[in-house]
Amino acid sequence: MILNSRRAFLKTSFLTTAVIVMSAGKLFGAVYPLDTMVIAAEDLFAHAKKLEVDVRAYLLIILHHTRVTEEEKTSIRNGAQWLNEEAVAQYKKTYTQLSADKRQEILKIVSKEKWGENWIYALLSYVMEATFSDKVYGVNKNENGQKWLEFAAGMPRPKEPLL
């Protein structure tokens, strides 16, 4: 049921396609990149959840954004796939199936690889964008990110989001 509604919502998205996870040259399984990204984002900066920032919704904004290049979107998707492949190589489970401690181990491992460092940096950047976004974007409705850092956003505020 959940899968079905998500598929309806993401009908035109490249995220509707599950990515294949390989292990030692053999098919291991399939994962949805967005699921991996949301869990990894929380593993990287759990404070966003405490601030009631809707990171999942913001990642959807980014992955459909007219001014985010296809190369960036593909890079994020590839990173999610490779993260899962590393998880399978280490623990014979996809990243999303691992315990929190083991997911941190996987993040530490991939952070030593150039692609992994870049992927973590990109994901953290999007989490920061969500955390400090104007409430017009709908993912930081109470502006708790700004309150956390005692930051006064510039005025005037945007009347509508740039999507």
Added chain:
Amino acid sequence: MMYDVCIIGSGAGGSPIAYELSNAGFNVVVLEKGKNYKEEDFSKDELGVSRRNMFTPLLKEEQHVINQREEDGSITRYVGSEAEWSFWNGSMVGGSSNLMSGYFHRMKPNDFKLKSVYGEIEGANVVDWPISYEELEPYYEKVERVVGVSGNITKHKFSEPRSTPNFPHAKLEENGVTKWFDSACANLGFESIPTPRAILPHATLNRNACSYSNFCGSYGCATGAKGSARAALLQKCKAEIITEAFVYKLESDESKITTVHYYDKNMQSHEVRAKIFVVAAQAIESARLLLNSKNIYFPHGIANNSKEVGRNLIFSGGGSGQGRFKFENLTKNQQIELMQAGVFFNRSLQDWYDYEESGKKYKGGTIDFLFEHANIVSRASREFYNDEGDIIWGDALRKKIHKTLTTSRVLSFEVFNDWLPSDECFVSVDAEVEDKFHMPVGAINLWGHPQDVKIGEYLAKKATQVLKEMGAEEISYSISSAPPPNLVAGGCRFGDNPKTSVLDKNCKAHELQNLYVTDASFMPTGGSVPYTWTIYANSFRVADKIIEELKKG
């Protein structure tokens, strides 16, 4: 319809022409590639403005090719969209002047005669300007009044001569840390200068006062206080502005431009005819337009039988640096002063505008000091790495972001020194890559003269002395030959000799009777200051010349 004047580009180079000519009763049309944004359209949306670059073209649609000359002489080719290397600044009515910080310095008399005063430099095409500071001074003063420059004149070693005693507008409100800066400079024997800004501190000129929003550079001004070409000039004249009009070709006979061709947003082609044409599309794009406009009279591009178009492209030499002030080293009152938001840190140093080292006289430059930009996403993102250079996340990142951003603040500086013109730095058109209009894109051939870095280093070290004296920590700087895309000039230098320059002293093409270029392209050398004030002043000067021409009939 035949216009008196057709202007291509609505930024600081084109708008003074539109303002002066239309107010003098001439029929003026401005063709602008971007959209029109007014005060009410501007917000401080960091995601839209700074993260998604909403005011510049998508690189997959419009880009440049960059051919970078390496130290060994080899060329590395970068396609802008693949390397994510953008040279766009602001595609909109008023151009990038909407997004400038408005640090306004005049060039100094010696900047107009670099070759005579400082001599030849091997590997650099240094020349004197065909006009003097004295000829441009009345127009610098005009910009102060018409565009609006605020500040307070303090005499110093390199003060340039002025025809008025002070700026027409009082200086903006300042952060308390400027007192620390002034004190540190006094201790070091340096002369602290209040930085003039193209920002109105009070409502005047039919514009609102600065709101001290804490978001100035990179953002459009929602009050109209910033002296953008749109707010200060275009909104105050009757020139017709056609937006989303990309000019792709100039058509000419052997002596005159006859027609401009542009695409609208639906890729429909249109023509405009006028008596006089003014190109002001910013230095790289102006040269590209001329080079892309070939015909039987000008087989190498309009005004380019001399093959000078595109040559001697310059940026600003220098770089930037910073130091951090931490709460643990400050009193409670100092902490409060440090965190004052909105008010400006307007201080500059020009003590070394020229200097001697090892018995040789060098042209130096300007150092502007400013607080780190308020963009919160950018500042948080700078905390992603620990001192060992490893990326961090989780609780360690949360604590680092919170501590850094709530108990410290960075004071930055920017160094401006000459980017020496050379044969190796120029604009051409690329043979392979086209933009969405199917026109060959501009190729930026990059090289920085080694002296630029040497001078920049000298100035940066002086700046760090001030930061150290003020008690800053984590002091660092970066000086390089990396070109700042918002500080670009040259490519159609003016001069008296048609064989070595594109434009005459009035910025009219030597080879055509009715073509002017009035953005920063005309500058054969750049001075050691940001360019905008000089672009404005020169454009007002050329406007007077064009009015004279039109009155002659």
